[in-house]
Amino acid sequence: MDNKPKAIILILISALSFAIMGAMVKLAGDIPLFEKVFYRNLISLGMAFIMIKNKNVSFFGKKENQLYLFSRSILGLLGVILSFYAINYLVLSDASMLNKISPFFVTLFAIFFLKEKLTKIQIPVLIIVFIGALLIIKPQFDFSVVPSLAGFLSAMCAGATYTIIRFLRDREKPSTIVFYFSFVSVVVMFPLMMLNYQKPTMIQLLYLIGIGIFAGIAQFALTNAYRYAPASEVSIYDYTSIIFSGIIGFVIWSEVPDLLSIMGSFLIIGAAIFAFIYNGKKSLKEVN
Numbered sequence: 462m463d464n465k466p467k468a469i470i471l472i473l474i475s476a477l478s479f480a481i482m483g484a485m486v487k488l489a490g491d492i493p494l495f496e497k498v499f500y501r502n503l504i505s506l507g508m509a510f511i512m513i514k515n516k517n518v519s520f521f522g523k524k525e526n527q528l529y530l531f532s533r534s535i536l537g538l539l540g541v542i543l544s545f546y547a548i549n550y551l552v553l554s555d556a557s558m559l560n561k562i563s564p565f566f567v568t569l570f571a572i573f574f575l576k577e578k579l580t581k582i583q584i585p586v587l588i589i590v591f592i593g594a595l596l597i598i599k600p601q602f603d604f605s606v607v608p609s610l611a612g613f614l615s616a617m618c619a620g621a622t623y624t625i626i627r628f629l630r631d632r633e634k635p636s637t638i639v640f641y642f643s644f645v646s647v648v649v650m651f652p653l654m655m656l657n658y659q660k661p662t663m664i665q666l667l668y669l670i671g672i673g674i675f676a677g678i679a680q681f682a683l684t685n686a687y688r689y690a691p692a693s694e695v696s697i698y699d700y701t702s703i704i705f706s707g708i709i710g711f712v713i714w715s716e717v718p719d720l721l722s723i724m725g726s727f728l729i730i731g732a733a734i735f736a737f738i739y740n741g742k743k744s745l746k747e748v749n
Contacts, residue, residue: 480705504673540618547612559612566620596725
């Protein structure tokens with residue numbers, strides 16, 4: 462099989478796994494938020510530990526990269542907490558959609574922290590994405606907006622972590638970055654979880670373990686996808702997680718997004734497709 466089809470298949474596996482993970486977060490029911498996050502990262506820690514032992518690389522990275530590794534871990538953990546909170550209270554497809562605006566935050570953060578230049582096409586794309594996010598969030602002056610705002614902020618945190626990962630990509634191994642994040646997350650979440658620990662039922666325990674397993678599958682599938690093809694060529698397929706989430710949400714909970722959310726989703730996906738096509742044509746011109 463050619464490398465690009467391999468990459469697409471892996472991204473589709475990742476997208477489906479993230480959607481299943483989100484469903485399991487909801488299915489775990491009244492288990493406290495911190496407990497769900499702890500189990501998600503505990504499983505990832507085990508998977509990352511096995512990877513590092515097999516590859517014989519550093520667990521905690523180089524001394525000069527500690528600030529960046531720690532910052533990536535804290536921001537990543539905050540992003541997971543906010544994302545799980547949004548999943549608990551929003552229609553699954555809306556929570557997934559808000560999470561998918563993270564690449565546009567990468568663009569903004571890269572301008573300020575990596576000194577990358579903003580292209581003429583990125584400005585209108587960012588404006589359209591912001592309008593789409595507002596349609597999904599539907600700002601109101603009451604607490605009903607909190608879950609949507611949490612989903613929006615989780616995407617912002619994810620954008621910040623991806624920016625730091627881009628900075629670290631030639632400085633640390635991917636398995637080291639994943640292990641460091643998982644280790645910090647488990648250490649931070651354990652005492653917070655124990656403050657309000659609730660013993661899960663057998664079915665809830667299976668869902669909690671499933672959260673970690675499918676999160677791990679999704680993350681490793683996505684990481685390997687970008688080994689086979691550049692992100693500019695295949696990243697658009699990651700948006701299929703919104704479709705998967707919508708189908709799962711409808712089948713299990715009969716969830717149907719409202720009209721404003723559908724309009725906002727079309728704007729964000731449309732902007733992503735436009736940017737994808739534009740960047741593809743630009744790369745082709747540069748090659749020729």
